[in-house]
Amino acid sequence: MSSLITTAVPEGTLQQQATSINKEHTTCCYCGVGCGVTATIQNNQVIAVQGREDHPANFGRLCVKGSSLHQTQHSPERLLRPRVHNQEVSWEQALSYSARSFQDIISKYGPDSVAFYLSGQLLTEDYYVANKLIKGFIGTANVDTNSRLCMASAVVSHKRAFGGDVVPGCYEDLEKTDVLILVGSNAAYAHPVTFQRIAKAKQERPHLKIVVLDPRRTATCDIADIHIPLAPGSDAYFFNGLLSYLAQHNYCDAHYIAEHTQGFEAALSAAQKQVNNIHAAAAACDASVDLIAEVYRLFAQNKKVVTLFSQGINQSSSGVDKGNAIINCHLATGKIGKEGACPFSITGQPNAMGGREVGGLANQLAAHMGFDDQADIDRVAQFWQAPNMAQTEGLKAVDMFKAIDEGKIKAIWIMATNPVVSMPDADFVKQALQKCELVMVSEVIADTDTAKAAHVLLPATGWGEKNGTVTNSERCISLQKGFLPPAGEAKHDWQIISLFAQKMGFKGFDYLHTIDIFKEHAALSALNNTRKQTPARAFDISAMADITLKQYSNLLPIQWPVNQANPNGTQRLFSTGSFFTPSGKANFIAITARLPVLQAQRNEVIMNTGRIRDQWHTMSRTGTAPHLLAHTQEPYVDIHPQDARQLNLLEGQLVELANRGARYIGRVKINAAQRAGEIFAPMHWNAKYASSARADALVNPFVDPICGQPEFKHTPVSIVRHNTQWTGFLVTTKNHEPQCDYWAKITVQKGYVFRVAGVQSIAFDHWLKQQYPEVEQWQELQDSQGEYYRAAGFVASALVVVFNANQGHIGPTESRWLNDQLGESIEDGVRYSILAGNAGCDDEDQGAVVCACYQVGTNTINQKIRSGCQSAEALGQVLKCGTNCGSCIPELNAMIQACRSTAV
Numbered sequence: 001m002s003s004l005i006t007t008a009v010p011e012g013t014l015q016q017q018a019t020s021i022n023k024e025h026t027t028c029c030y031c032g033v034g035c036g037v038t039a040t041i042q043n044n045q046v047i048a049v050q051g052r053e054d055h056p057a058n059f060g061r062l063c064v065k066g067s068s069l070h071q072t073q074h075s076p077e078r079l080l081r082p083r084v085h086n087q088e089v090s091w092e093q094a095l096s097y098s099a100r101s102f103q104d105i106i107s108k109y110g111p112d113s114v115a116f117y118l119s120g121q122l123l124t125e126d127y128y129v130a131n132k133l134i135k136g137f138i139g140t141a142n143v144d145t146n147s148r149l150c151m152a153s154a155v156v157s158h159k160r161a162f163g164g165d166v167v168p169g170c171y172e173d174l175e176k177t178d179v180l181i182l183v184g185s186n187a188a189y190a191h192p193v194t195f196q197r198i199a200k201a202k203q204e205r206p207h208l209k210i211v212v213l214d215p216r217r218t219a220t221c222d223i224a225d226i227h228i229p230l231a232p233g234s235d236a237y238f239f240n241g242l243l244s245y246l247a248q249h250n251y252c253d254a255h256y257i258a259e260h261t262q263g264f265e266a267a268l269s270a271a272q273k274q275v276n277n278i279h280a281a282a283a284a285c286d287a288s289v290d291l292i293a294e295v296y297r298l299f300a301q302n303k304k305v306v307t308l309f310s311q312g313i314n315q316s317s318s319g320v321d322k323g324n325a326i327i328n329c330h331l332a333t334g335k336i337g338k339e340g341a342c343p344f345s346i347t348g349q350p351n352a353m354g355g356r357e358v359g360g361l362a363n364q365l366a367a368h369m370g371f372d373d374q375a376d377i378d379r380v381a382q383f384w385q386a387p388n389m390a391q392t393e394g395l396k397a398v399d400m401f402k403a404i405d406e407g408k409i410k411a412i413w414i415m416a417t418n419p420v421v422s423m424p425d426a427d428f429v430k431q432a433l434q435k436c437e438l439v440m441v442s443e444v445i446a447d448t449d450t451a452k453a454a455h456v457l458l459p460a461t462g463w464g465e466k467n468g469t470v471t472n473s474e475r476c477i478s479l480q481k482g483f484l485p486p487a488g489e490a491k492h493d494w495q496i497i498s499l500f501a502q503k504m505g506f507k508g509f510d511y512l513h514t515i516d517i518f519k520e521h522a523a524l525s526a527l528n529n530t531r532k533q534t535p536a537r538a539f540d541i542s543a544m545a546d547i548t549l550k551q552y553s554n555l556l557p558i559q560w561p562v563n564q565a566n567p568n569g570t571q572r573l574f575s576t577g578s579f580f581t582p583s584g585k586a587n588f589i590a591i592t593a594r595l596p597v598l599q600a601q602r603n604e605v606i607m608n609t610g611r612i613r614d615q616w617h618t619m620s621r622t623g624t625a626p627h628l629l630a631h632t633q634e635p636y637v638d639i640h641p642q643d644a645r646q647l648n649l650l651e652g653q654l655v656e657l658a659n660r661g662a663r664y665i666g667r668v669k670i671n672a673a674q675r676a677g678e679i680f681a682p683m684h685w686n687a688k689y690a691s692s693a694r695a696d697a698l699v700n701p702f703v704d705p706i707c708g709q710p711e712f713k714h715t716p717v718s719i720v721r722h723n724t725q726w727t728g729f730l731v732t733t734k735n736h737e738p739q740c741d742y743w744a745k746i747t748v749q750k751g752y753v754f755r756v757a758g759v760q761s762i763a764f765d766h767w768l769k770q771q772y773p774e775v776e777q778w779q780e781l782q783d784s785q786g787e788y789y790r791a792a793g794f795v796a797s798a799l800v801v802v803f804n805a806n807q808g809h810i811g812p813t814e815s816r817w818l819n820d821q822l823g824e825s826i827e828d829g830v831r832y833s834i835l836a837g838n839a840g841c842d843d844e845d846q847g848a849v850v851c852a853c854y855q856v857g858t859n860t861i862n863q864k865i866r867s868g869c870q871s872a873e874a875l876g877q878v879l880k881c882g883t884n885c886g887s888c889i890p891e892l893n894a895m896i897q898a899c900r901s902t903a904v
Contacts, residue, residue: 020042021040021041021042021047022040022041022042022483023038023039023040023041024038024039024041024481024483025037025038025052025055025479025481026038026039026463026464026479026480026481026483027055027350027470027478027479027480028062028065028066028069028350029069029121029350029463029480030063030065030066030350030616031063031065031190031191031348031349031350031616032120032191032346032347032348032349032350032352032353032472032473033057033058033191033193033194033346033472033473034057034350034470034471034472034473034474034476034478035051035052035055035057035058035061035062035063035066035193036051036052036054036055036057036058036478036557037049037050037051037052037062037066037069038050038051038052039069039070039464039483041483041484044484044485045070045073045074045484046069046070046073046464046484047070048070049062049066049067049069049070050062050067051066055478055557056171056476056557057171057193057472057474057476057478057557058193061193061196061197061885061886062193062884062885063192063193063885063887064192064613064614064627064628064852064853064884064885064887065614065615065616065622065628066193066885067853067884067885068622068625068627068628069463069464071624071625071627072621072622072624072625072628073462073463073464073484074487075444075445075620075621075624076624077445077446077447077624078444078445078446078459078462078487078488079443079444079445079446079451079457079459079460079488079490080446080459080487080488080489080490081459081488081489082094082095082456082457082458082459082489083454083456083457084097084455084456084457085455091489091491091499094456094458095496095499095500095503096503097456098438098440098456098458098500098503099500099503099504100503101411101437101438102114102138102411102438102500102504103504105410105411105437105438106138109410111138111139111140111388111390112140112142112394112408112409113408113409113410113411114134114138114140114142114409114410114411114412114413115134115140115142115143115144115394115395115400115403115404115409115411115412115413116130116134116142116143116144116412116413116414116415117143117144117145117146117397117400117412117413117414117415117417117419118130118143118144118145118146118355118360118415118416118417119145119146119147119349119355119415119416119417120145120146120147120150120347120348120349120350120351120352120354120355121349121350121351121416121417122351122355122415122416122493123351123354123466123467123468123469123470123480123493123494123514124351124354124355124357124358124468124469124470124471124477124518124521125468125469125494125514125517125518125521126415126466126468126492126493126494126497127145127351127354127355127358127360128358128366128494128517128520128521129493129494129497129498129501129509129511129517130143130360130415130493130497131143131358131359131360131366132366132384132386132508132509133497133500133501133506133509134390135359135365135380135386135389135390136380136381136384136386136387136388136389136390137384137386137387137388137501137504137506137508138388138504139388139389139390140390140394141362141363141371141390141392141393141394142362142394142395142400142403142409143360143362143394144360144361144362144394144395144396144397144400145355145360145361145397145417146349146397146417146419146422147348147349147352147355147356147360147361148361148362148396148397148398148707148708148709149315149397149422149423149709149710149712150311150314150315150347150348150349150352150709151314151345151347151348151352151353151356151709152314152319152361152396152704152707152708152709153313153314153315153316153319153320153322153323153704153707153709154309154313154314154319154323154345155356155361155707156320156323156706156707157319157320157322157323157324157326157327157345158323158327158345160320160324160587160589161324161327161328161331161586161587161588161589162538162574162579162580162581162586162587163538163579163580163581163582163586163587164368164537164538164539164579164580165356165368165538165539166475166538166539166573166580167344167345167353167473167474167475168336168337168342168343168344168572168573168574169306169341169342169343169344169474169572170474170475170559170571170572171194171197171473171474172339172571173306173339173340173341173342173344173572174194174197174198174201174306174308174344175197175198175200175201176304176339176340177208177304177305177306177340177341178207178208178209178302178303178304178305178340179208179209179210179211179298179299179302179304179305179306180198180208180209180210180211180305180306180308181211181212181213181295181299181305181306181307181308182210182211182212182213182214182220182224182308182309183212183213183214183235183307183308183309183312183313183326184213184214184235184309184310184311184312184313184314184713185214185220185308185309185310185311185312185346186214186216186218186219186220186312186610186611187220187308187310187346188218188219188220188222188613188887188890189218189219189220189611189612189613189887190310190311190348190610190611191310191346191473192613192885192886192887193885194346195220195886196885196886198210198223199222199223199886199889202223209225209226209298209302210223210224210225210226211224211225211226211227211228211295211298212224212226212227212228213228213230213235213238213295214227214228214229214230214312215229215230215231215232215608215674215675215678216229216608216638216673216674216675216678216680217229217672217673218673219613219890219891220890221890222889222890222893222894223890226291226294226295228285228287228288228291228292228295229287229675230285230286230287231284231285231286231287231675232596232606232608232675232678232713232714233316233318233595233596233713233714234284234285234286234593234595235312235313235322235325235326236318236321236322236325236591236593236594237274237275237281237284237285237593238281238284238285238287238292239322239325239326239328239329239591240270240271240274240275240281240325240591240593241271241275241277241278241280241281241284241285241292241296242281242295242296242299242329243267243268243271243325243328243329243332244268244271244272244275244276244277245277245278245281245296245300246296246299246300246329246332246333247268247272247332248277249300251300251301251333252264252332252333253332253333253334255334256331256333256334256577257331257332257334259577260331260334260577260578260579260585260586261331261585261586261587261588262583262585262586262587262588263587263588263589263590264331264332264588266588266590267328267588267589267590267591268332268588269590270590270591270592271325271328271591274592274593275593278292278293278296284593299329299333300333303335303338303341304335304338304339304340304341305330305333305335305340305341306340306341306342306343306344307326307329307330307342307343307344308344308346309322309323309326309343309344309345309346310345310346310348311348311610311712311713312713313326314345314709315709315710315711315712315713316596316704316709316711316713316714317594317596317597317702317703317704317705317711318593318594318704319704319707319709320704320706320707320709321589321591321592321593321594321706322593323343323345324589324591325591325593326343327343327589328588328589328591330342330343331586331588332588336574336586337572337573337574337575337576337577338572338575339572342572344473345473346473347472347473350470350472350480351470351471353471353472353473353475354469354470354471354477356368357471357521357525357539357560358521361396362393362394362395362396362400363393363394363396365377365380366380366521366524367380367521367524367525367527367529367537367539368525368537368538368539369537371390371391371392371393375528377389377390377391379527379528380524383523383524383527384508385507385508387506395409396703396707396708397419397423397708397710398423398424398701398703398708398710399708400412401419401423401428401429401432401433402432404432404433404435404436405428405431405432405435407435409436410436410437410438411436411437411438411439411440412433412436412438412439412440413440413441413442414439414440414441414442414450414454415441415442415460415493416442416443416444416460416493417450418448418449418450418617418618418620418686419450420433420448420449420450420452420453420694421448421449421450421618421686421687421694421696422617422618422683422696423696423710424696424699424700424701424702424710424711424712425660425696425697425699425700425701426662426694426696426697426699427660427661427662427694427697428660428701430449430453433450433453434453438455438456439453439454439455439456440454440455440456440458441453441454441456441457441458442458442459442460442493442496443457443458443459443460444459444460444461444462444490444620444621445620445621447688448618448620448686448688449618449686449687449688449694458491458496459487459488459489459490459491460490460491460492460493460496461482461486461487461490461491461492461493462487462490463480464482464483464484465482465484465485465486465487465490465492466480466482466492466493467479467480467481467482467492467514468480468492468494468514468517468518469514469518469555471560474559475559475560475570476557476558476559477541477555477557477558477559477560477562478555478557479552479553479554479555481553492514494511494514494517497509498510498511513549514552515547515549515552518544518547518552519544519545519546519547521541522541522542522543522544522545522547523542523545525537525539525540525541525542525545526540526542526545526563529542535561535563535580536580537580538561538573538580539560539561540560540561540562540563541560541561541562541563542562542563542564543562543563543564543566543567544562559571561573574586596702596711596713596714597700597702597711597714598700598702598714598715598716599716600677600716601716603718603719604716604717604718604719605639605643605677605678605679605716605717605719606677606678606679606714606715606716606717607657607659607678607679607680607681607695607698607699607714607715607716607717608678608679608680608681608713608714608715609680609681609682609683609695609696609699609712609713609715610680610682610683610712610713611682611683611684612632612682612684613631613632613852613887613888614628614629614630614631614632614852614887615628615629615632615682615684616684617683617684618684618686619684619685619686619688619689620686620688623684623688623689623747624747625747626747626748626749627849627852627853627855628852629746629747630849630852630855631848631849631850631852631888632682633744633746633753633755634666634667634690634744634746634755635664635665635666635667635681635682635685635690635693635695635744636666636667636668636669636681636682637655637657637664637666637667637668637669637679637680637681637719638669638671638673638674638679638680638681639655639668639669639670639671639674639679639719640670640671640672640674640675640676640677640678641670641671641672642676643674643676643677643679644668644670647719647720647721648721649668649670649721650668650809650810651668651669651670652667652668652810653667653668653721653722653724653809653810654666654667654668654721654722654724654727654742654757654809655667655668655719655720655721655722656692656719656720656721656722657679657681657698657717657718657719658698658717658718658719658720659698659699659700659715659716659717659718660697660698660700662694662697662698663692663698664681664692664693664694664695664697664698664717665690665691665692665693665722665742666681666693679717679719681695682695683695683696683712685744688745689744689745690743690744690745691737691740691741691742691743691744692742693744696712698715698717699711699712699715700715721809722742722757722759723759724742724757724758724759724808724809725758725759725760725761725807725808726757726758726761726762726764726805726806726807726808726811727755727756727757727758727805727806727808727809727810727811728755728756728757728789728803728804728805728806728811728812729753729754729755729756729803729804729805729811729812729813729814730752730753730754730756730771730801730802730803731748731751731752731753731801731802731814731818731819731822732751732752732753732754732772732800732801732802732822733750733751733752733800733801733822733823734751734752734772734800734801735751735752736771738754738756738771739767739770739771740756740757740758740767741757741758741759741760742755742756742757742758743755743756743757748819748822749819749820750819750820750822750823751819751822751823753814753819755811756805757811761807763786764782764786764789764791764803764805765780765782765789765791768791768793768801768803772793772800772801774795774800775793775794775795775800775801776794776795776796777793777794777795777797778791778792778793778794779791779792779793779794779831779832779834779835780792780835781832781835786807787806787807788805788806788807789803789804789805789806790802790803790804790805790835791803791835792826792831792834792835794826794831797825797826797827798823798824798825798826799821799822799823799824799825799826799834800822800823802814802818802821802834802835804837812837814837815837815838815845816845816846817837817838818834818837818838821834845857845859846858846859846860847859847860847861847862850881850888850891850892850895851879851880851881851882851884851888851892852887852888853880853881853883853884853885853888854879854880854881854883854884856879856880856881858895860879861875861879861881861892861895862895862899864878864879865895865896865899866899869896870896870900871896872889872892872893872896875892875896
């Protein structure tokens with residue numbers, strides 16, 4: 001094998017003629033739904049995507065992010081060549097330098113002085129090779145993943161209860177159930193295609209009862225029969241109360257408990273000791289007694305109940321216990337392993353589950369084996385022929401970055417993730433990386449916040465270029481197909497890791513194709529995986545260990561286990577009442593519920609963070625698509641009207657949050673859907689898109705002591721009105737950072753819009769011309785008092801910048817027409833129309849975008865509502881809004897209701 005792997009044609013790609021058009025089946029690279037995608041390719045470019053109708057995750061639907069995959073494919077900030085200390089080098093130089101540096105550090109300080117930090121954006125094959133290298137050959141388990149930030153709690157909950165990290169049910173259960181309880185899940189925004197499946201089931205089966213347990217009234221509540229705005233962090237009290245209620249009213253399944261479980265009495269005793277009646281549950285949850293009683297009755301009196309839980313449960317200092325409190329209630333009633341009945345943990349990332357299959361977390365080994373069993377360690381070591389097998393768990397994410405700060409970890413390799421934005425106490429993470437002796441980053445984008453801290457930057461292939469498998473939330477393995485040539489000199493992550501391993505002198509990394517890795521992964525899953533004729537471990541894909549290249553390249557979605565007993569996959573687990581514990585019985589876990597670590601003090605509010613509808617994680621890809629920023633353009637803070645009054649805040653003003661020396665500045669959104677004393681701030685903005693909006697920098701690094709998952713959902717922060725003296729906007733072709741206290745960048749079709757503000761009064765004309773020295777001609781308009789200023793700048797008659805500002809807290813907003821004029825040649829006679837912000841015509845401003853798919857704005861929608869469109873379906877017929885991904889339907893319904901209320 002040559003020293004550097006080269007790929008003339010990407011795996012799974014047909015050689016394309018210059019004018020040919022091909023269609024390829026693949027999967028989406030965003031959330032854990034795992035939607036199938038059909039991509040249309042022409043001239044080595046994706047020109048369109050659509051949902052794959054035969055994929056069981058989405059049946060043809062895509063959300064607005066998935067529908068935009070082709071628009072985020074070619075980022076102008078793509079990393080194309082390796083860099084060492086900011087200098088472009090060859091792959092040979094980059095890998096030799098990196099491997100030598102790793103070897104020197106290990107020889108001086110031992111294998112525990114190095115670490116990997118991985119991502120649910122990696123494919124399973126990438127994940128597998130990384131874990132094999134560091135755990136089996138380098139000899140440390142200091143490898144963790146950003147799945148620690150979203151799924152670690154659920155992993156341990158599953159293992160404690162079931163003996164393995166398994167989701168028992170499938171998406172079909174969400175449609176077949178009679179009661180669906182969504183807890184800690186804003187599925188309408190975080191998992192929109194699954195939400196639309198639920199909404200369709202509700203429409204077809206009106207008797208389906210939907211309950212949402214969430215401190216906020218989110219878009220998911222649009223289809224809910226009951227919403228309980230329970231106190232943040234009180235979920236385990238709710239489910240302990242439910243377990244007590246089930247026992248008190250004789251709704252427990254005594255036969256199922258006796259035959260298939262153990263530990264029931266201890267779990268019930270703990271629940272009754274803490275929450276022994278509905279009134280106690282209501283007090284602990286700060287919720288209505290009547291609503292809690294109604295939900296308890298629904299759970300008790302229906303055989304088909306699904307509890308869908310996500311980050312509101314997981315991202316907690318007691319997330320593991322919350323998960324087990326939910327599972328306890330399902331075990332007590334036998335509502336598991338049956339159609340329409342199960343606890344269902346839905347994952348955040350496209351391959352969070354695939355990473356868990358191969359041991360991506362620091363406390364795992366591959367194929368659902370672990371460090372708590374020496375036989376597992378020896379088994380994996382022998383299979384890999386590993387010369388230096390790790391013997392103990394490694395450092396979890398938060399502790400890993402602490403160890404970097406303390407100098408215990410000298411080198412870290414970060415792959416496909418952006419911890420300087422996404423980790424709690426993110427400023428600390430940034431500072432730790434700045435102190436680290438060697439920071440390697442494998443990335444698609446060259447200038448992420450984390451990439452800026454790298455000594456070595458390695459260009460990795462992105463969606464459409466890389467080839468391998470992912471596993472979604474229902475255990476469904478799908479192929480994410482490569483059909484484009486790698487951009488520049490980018491390589492697949494598994495290739496980069498394999499080449500690095502070879503440079504370090506290790507054997508066993510001579511893979512030529514991802515099928516070689518997949519077959520090894522499948523074979524390992526079968527190793528000693530029997531116990532009295534039943535599998536000892538849940539994860540088993542041994543039936544695919546001899547898969548051919550043709551079969552792999554045309555892999556159809558399939559749910560594991562996939563073995564001799566289940567060659568066509570397994571839709572549901574535990575239907576026979578047999579589990580993966582040593583006894584074969586499920587474990588009840590005695591839970592003592594507890595609240596978050598810190599409560600708000602005087603002059604503080606509780607900050608909750610999470611996703612918004614049209615963005616993904618830290619925006620490095622979705623932030624480049626103009627229409628994905630059309631709905632929510634700036635960082636914001638949702639705040640209850642009562643808190644807004646007390647703090648003297650107005651809609652649209654800037655507000656400043658602070659904690660741990662970090663600050664977040666965003667626009668005020670007064671929202672009665674918030675509980676008083678609590679706020680919501682989105683997690684997505686980074687230093688490329690806003691001056692001060694990395695929300696996770698404010699989050700305390702408190703973790704669940706069992707699993708190490710951080711408490712993102714409950715951070716006490718101070719809140720004050722930002723002392724804005726002036727505010728305005730820039731519409732410009734120039735991508736830069738304006739010199740002011742606050743700015744937020746919005747990508748538009750021909751350039752950028754910057755919302756800007758300052759805490760000190762300025763001479764607007766002087767400030768502007770300092771920012772744009774290249775401008776040749778200026779058109780300006782200013783009042784005599786200097787309160788308002790408008791200017792347009794031109795280079796060779798082409799419009800390159802428009803600035804509009806005024807003194808005060810609330811500034812002007814740009815029009816879509818103005819954005820469209822960027823780069824255009826503007827005649828002298830019409831330049832004042834640029835300053836006016838419109839062409840002087842009668843075209844109506846559509847208003848803020850509601851439907852991102854079809855760019856339909858509030859003004860247009862409200863006009864149609866007033867003229868008689870009284871349903872989302874009716875609006876869709878005339879405007880198309882809501883007819884593609886459906887993510888805007890909750891907002892359309894809210895607008896209809898608001899219009900009715902106004903009319904009354």
